[in-house]
Amino acid sequence: MTAASLRSKDLVGIEPLTPDEITLLLDTAESMRAIGERAIKKVPALRGRMVVNLFFEASTRTRFSFETAEKWLSADSLNFAAKGSSVEKGESLLDTARNLQAMSPDLIVIRHGSPGVPHFLARHLKAGVVNAGDGAHEHPTQALLDALTIRQKLGRVEGLNVTIAGDIAHSRVVRSNIWLLTKMGAKVTVCGPPTLLPVHIDRMGVRATTDFDAALDGADVVMMLRMQLERQGKSLFPSVREYFRHYGLDAKRLSRANPKAIVMHPGPMNRGVEIASDIADSDRSVILEQVSNGVAVRMAVLYLLLGGHPWEGES
Amino acid sequence: MSEELTRKARILDADRIGRMVDRMAHEIAERQKDLPGLALIGIRTRGVPLANRLAARLSNLVKQSFPVGTLDITLYRDDLSTVAPQPLLKKTEIDFDLNGRTVLLCDDVLYTGRTIRAALDGVIDLGRPRAIRLAVLIDRGHREFPIEANYVGKSVPTANREVIQVMFQETDGADEVWILERPA
Numbered sequence: 058m059t060a061a062s063l064r065s066k067d068l069v070g071i072e073p074l075t076p077d078e079i080t081l082l083l084d085t086a087e088s089m090r091a092i093g094e095r096a097i098k099k100v101p102a103l104r105g106r107m108v109v110n111l112f113f114e115a116s117t118r119t120r121f122s123f124e125t126a127e128k129w130l131s132a133d134s135l136n137f138a139a140k141g142s143s144v145e146k147g148e149s150l151l152d153t154a155r156n157l158q159a160m161s162p163d164l165i166v167i168r169h170g171s172p173g174v175p176h177f178l179a180r181h182l183k184a185g186v187v188n189a190g191d192g193a194h195e196h197p198t199q200a201l202l203d204a205l206t207i208r209q210k211l212g213r214v215e216g217l218n219v220t221i222a223g224d225i226a227h228s229r230v231v232r233s234n235i236w237l238l239t240k241m242g243a244k245v246t247v248c249g250p251p252t253l254l255p256v257h258i259d260r261m262g263v264r265a266t267t268d269f270d271a272a273l274d275g276a277d278v279v280m281m282l283r284m285q286l287e288r289q290g291k292s293l294f295p296s297v298r299e300y301f302r303h304y305g306l307d308a309k310r311l312s313r314a315n316p317k318a319i320v321m322h323p324g325p326m327n328r329g330v331e332i333a334s335d336i337a338d339s340d341r342s343v344i345l346e347q348v349s350n351g352v353a354v355r356m357a358v359l360y361l362l363l364g365g366h367p368w369e370g371e372s
Numbered sequence: 373m374s375e376e377l378t379r380k381a382r383i384l385d386a387d388r389i390g391r392m393v394d395r396m397a398h399e400i401a402e403r404q405k406d407l408p409g410l411a412l413i414g415i416r417t418r419g420v421p422l423a424n425r426l427a428a429r430l431s432n433l434v435k436q437s438f439p440v441g442t443l444d445i446t447l448y449r450d451d452l453s454t455v456a457p458q459p460l461l462k463k464t465e466i467d468f469d470l471n472g473r474t475v476l477l478c479d480d481v482l483y484t485g486r487t488i489r490a491a492l493d494g495v496i497d498l499g500r501p502r503a504i505r506l507a508v509l510i511d512r513g514h515r516e517f518p519i520e521a522n523y524v525g526k527s528v529p530t531a532n533r534e535v536i537q538v539m540f541q542e543t544d545g546a547d548e549v550w551i552l553e554r555p556a
Contacts, residue, residue, distance in 0.1 A: 084460070089461070091464060095498065097498070102446075102447040
């Protein structure tokens, strides 16, 4: 059993975490899952703690997931959406944050379009900071919930072949997943069209290929990424139909993977673009389990950052 | 725990613990009014072996089996805000309906009563038992809450500097109870 605890007041990314810390987060999340299955979905662990959800970018899944986690742990939460706020009146990020700090929140959950914003806030604020997605950089709680889902379905992460396909260049999910999966001993292959595959991505310790069929051979986990049309700005592939023909996951392609392979997607999915509808709805798909696990993972993050310093033994 | 504890005395061995658990099971069988509806819940970590042993002895006595569950009270503790380290969060495993049952909570040591306070909240969140009773192997005194046990293996007067260490075969490889002492 791991006896580690989190070393930082913040969770800005997977990159700074040790394998022990990742295991601790996943083990704690495993125990949190049962709370969602009870009649009374609430425990008093974070009573009287205040969490501010600071979302500068659109999000439904992640924001709802954090809010649910906060409510189930009895924390008080404040929601801040950039629209209609003082940000629109020209306030700087640091000033917004300092004003929030003056209200003494214990934790700030932030999503922002620019990479590094959570790190900046973490340096300047006393409160803990959780990165809920910063540009195309990291999305640590997504990688943790993916790992939790893999562990539940396949029993382990170490030694598995994980193929991540799609818009690698614009994805924060893929970066956090690469850090996590390689730290935990999985073999990661990333795949996408050349225009969406960063040249030096292999320096992160992964195999990179533009050949989707080859990438699927023997995969235990197939993780499809959303085509991030809103981030691309210009046309990076000829058409959606052509993209699906080369990089879309359908039954024929999936048959190249391990017969027990699971299919994942961080959502929201574009059916018929990166994934065929029948695969998304098949029993190989664990997409909705990922969403349920999201709440458990976020509960574990909040709990461990807000005072759960674990140790083994009795008082 | 960062401070060094020294072993002062072994106060119970495997034989004594076995006979104590036997006696507690007899007391429960004798005094517990609605035995057929009884369920045992062990508080992690060392309330769990006690609950299992009491359930086994009780089953032998009255020829009926009893459901046994496991309760983790970590999320119900009242000291999250203090600097004290928290135990690793583990699962609560209670796969039977608590509504209308009598629950016998089991723990190794009764001390301030704060663990039991947290356990009461934890149980109540899972259902509405008809009654909740408490069985402990060692009552060491120093209560901070108005909580008492219904069934006690042994009352051991202690000083605040002392620590009671209960060991069970299942969790620690031996059945023993020790008094430890913190440095002055």
